[in-house]
Amino acid sequence: MRKIDPIRFRIATKDTAREINRRIVLNLVRTHQPISRADLARAMRVRRGAISLLVGDLLRDGLIYEGATGETVRGRKPTFLYIDSRGRTVIAVDIRASQTFLMPADLLGKPIGGVIGFPTVRDPKQLVATLAKRITALLDDHHGIEACEGIGVVVPGMVEQKTMRIMHAPTLGWRNVDLRDALAAASGLPVQIENSGRACALAQLWTMSAQSGAAGDLVFVSVSDGVGLGVIIQGELLRGRSNIAGEFGHTPLSLDGPRCSCGATGCWEAYVSNRATLARYFGRAAETGPVPADQKDFTVEDLIARARSGDSKAAAAIQATGRYLGLGLATVINGLDPARVFIGGEITAAWDLIEASVREALLERALTPAAASTEIVPVSAVEHPRLRGAAALVTAPAFAAPVVA
Numbered sequence: 001m002r003k004i005d006p007i008r009f010r011i012a013t014k015d016t017a018r019e020i021n022r023r024i025v026l027n028l029v030r031t032h033q034p035i036s037r038a039d040l041a042r043a044m045r046v047r048r049g050a051i052s053l054l055v056g057d058l059l060r061d062g063l064i065y066e067g068a069t070g071e072t073v074r075g076r077k078p079t080f081l082y083i084d085s086r087g088r089t090v091i092a093v094d095i096r097a098s099q100t101f102l103m104p105a106d107l108l109g110k111p112i113g114g115v116i117g118f119p120t121v122r123d124p125k126q127l128v129a130t131l132a133k134r135i136t137a138l139l140d141d142h143h144g145i146e147a148c149e150g151i152g153v154v155v156p157g158m159v160e161q162k163t164m165r166i167m168h169a170p171t172l173g174w175r176n177v178d179l180r181d182a183l184a185a186a187s188g189l190p191v192q193i194e195n196s197g198r199a200c201a202l203a204q205l206w207t208m209s210a211q212s213g214a215a216g217d218l219v220f221v222s223v224s225d226g227v228g229l230g231v232i233i234q235g236e237l238l239r240g241r242s243n244i245a246g247e248f249g250h251t252p253l254s255l256d257g258p259r260c261s262c263g264a265t266g267c268w269e270a271y272v273s274n275r276a277t278l279a280r281y282f283g284r285a286a287e288t289g290p291v292p293a294d295q296k297d298f299t300v301e302d303l304i305a306r307a308r309s310g311d312s313k314a315a316a317a318i319q320a321t322g323r324y325l326g327l328g329l330a331t332v333i334n335g336l337d338p339a340r341v342f343i344g345g346e347i348t349a350a351w352d353l354i355e356a357s358v359r360e361a362l363l364e365r366a367l368t369p370a371a372a373s374t375e376i377v378p379v380s381a382v383e384h385p386r387l388r389g390a391a392a393l394v395t396a397p398a399f400a401a402p403v404v405a
């Protein structure tokens, strides 16, 4: 039940019903494609004629296209409908403290090329110049891309929704940084920016199949140089009054724990981020301290490989991360009670090693048996959840439900 705001309401016009039904058709094509008009009519329980009108609209606007003809036992052969992502692309950008990644994707968020990575330049002006140059080169080199619809950028920080200014990115040391206007000017393309955890949650929501309860409540925990969270409640991203809702990465596990990138001590992030896991293995006091030259190129993937080849110190460092992950997840689950929690990041490659530790710690702290049994789904780093999230920033709005009342 949602209350109607007596000040900022949106009245229904004679086009409202059609607009809602149009978006429903678009979403059904997206989740079921290829799909015929007859199947759409059955799914929506309306007459064929009504569907033909809506489909006609979407065909005219170039949002869907008619593809192959299907086989049928008798009668006219049905023509199948598809989302029209032919030759159209978006550029996904994942900015992390250590590295920045680029990937072209289609309008459904599917990668259409490899991932390019380079060390992150901390100076925002220089980073924009580097990004614009690389994006232009990528679009020039990539045959088959006729139109680029925009650039989606995920950042490890809190983003103001309207202006897309990065209010605070602790691991980058950024406060109040505007990348959107500068990157749009340098690339000539529209730019969308969002917090990485939120974008991951958004992409997860859009990629879930109809059967898995797409409109449900979910949390996405993105573990990388820091920890980002996205919270979806009843199909909508939770933002809060000033865009910091869901920053569980900075809730304390212990008041006198290791120093965190945000300046406080004992945050969940300071125990489970990649930097924290590596610091634990090398016996460094905190994740934020200087990294000795001979440890700079050592990654969580390297650590997992060592754990698998019998290095007991590596195994212990990973198990500790699993336990801390579970303890922090208990806070998230007790606070939000989501249907599912997704975890992304390099550490998921060790899921078979750490799952028991994660679940055991969650069981210790979860308030009810139902909370303790919350489904936790690892999302492999090879699926590029953060880049998919970046792509969704550009592609998802076309499919979103219109706001009325």
Ligand SMILES: [Zn+2]
Binding pocket: 249, 250, 260, 261, 262, 263, 264, 267, 269
């Ligand atoms: Zn913190």
